[in-house]
Amino acid sequence: MKLTAMVITAGLLAALAATPALAQDTHGDRQDLRHDRRDIRQDRRDVRQDTRGVHADRQTLHQDRQTLRQDVRQGDTAGAQAERQQIHTDRQTLDADLAQRHADRQSLRQDYRDRYQDRRDLRQDRRDGS
Numbered sequence: 001m002k003l004t005a006m007v008i009t010a011g012l013l014a015a016l017a018a019t020p021a022l023a024q025d026t027h028g029d030r031q032d033l034r035h036d037r038r039d040i041r042q043d044r045r046d047v048r049q050d051t052r053g054v055h056a057d058r059q060t061l062h063q064d065r066q067t068l069r070q071d072v073r074q075g076d077t078a079g080a081q082a083e084r085q086q087i088h089t090d091r092q093t094l095d096a097d098l099a100q101r102h103a104d105r106q107s108l109r110q111d112y113r114d115r116y117q118d119r120r121d122l123r124q125d126r127r128d129g130s
Helices: 001-074 077-129
Strands: none
Touching: 001 077
């Protein structure tokens, strides 16, 4: 009888000792989810802003090409050369913006993966605590 009471008491003490740790894990996972949501929101903003920049760069490049065509038709070689240089510069800017948008999209994908993993961890901690 005493042995059974000791085993039950030891089991209860072990369960009670594990409960604060599980609660702490759950709290940490919830905080991770909040951080992930914030990161996702920021990355979405960055991608939208980069997309606007890419669109503006493409419009500028299109206008530069039109100006180059006009300069060539009019025989303005100095103006055409200046436009070619401007097109080159605008193309470099466009390439940099495309690379930045690509990096932001990768960051967004990683944040989605992190959020997925944190949700799994939270569900697992809740299952372990029940």
